[in-house]
Amino acid sequence: MNVHCASETVAVSAERRWACIVIAIIVLLLAMMVWTGLHWAAMPPSRVETVDVRTLHLKGEFVENNLGTAVEKDGRVVVRLVGQQYSFVPQCIVVPAGVPVTFRGTSSDAIHGFVVGRTNANTMLIPGFIATFTTTFPKAGEQLMPCHEYCGTGHEAMWARFQVIPADEFFARAKTAERISCVPG
Secondary structure, three states: OHHHHHHHHHHHHHHHHHHHHHHHHHHHHHHHHHHHHHHHHHOOOOOOEEOOOOOOOOOOOOOHHHOEEEEOOOOOEEEEEEEEOOEEEOOEEEEEOOOEEEEEEEEOOOOEEEEOOOOOOEEEEOOOEEEEEEEEOOOOEEEEEEEOOOOOOOHHHOEEEEEEEOHHHHHHHHHHOOOEOOOOO
């Protein structure tokens, strides 16, 4: 009988210890969630830019003749694009291989997203906000760029073409055109 009481006391003590450890972990996780939520609400993780979707195509950087790939005055390669049901504008994007490319995009109507083939170029386009990221494509080739956020009944047909061309060819085209397109000019 004493052995049974002693083992029961040990078991109860171990269970209480583990219960305290689990409760401490839960309290720590909740405190981390609250702190992180308050911290990021006060200081967003990145620069948040907004855009007026009502005037998106009429003025500002997302007017139609400013969309696509261009070499900026400071030498940066920038792609500007707009997602709209059920297409991307422009429908074909050309970028240089081995050169950092900055993407700036938004949506005019619903949440869209895109991923470029088997690369790390992947973002969401949210109406009213500008998504910005920079990446480098190491080798030339053509890939598809589908929308990966369900945006309505025509979602499955929403995709664009994406061409990565050698850097020397890209910059030669950039000297003759303000916007680089998939059709060599």
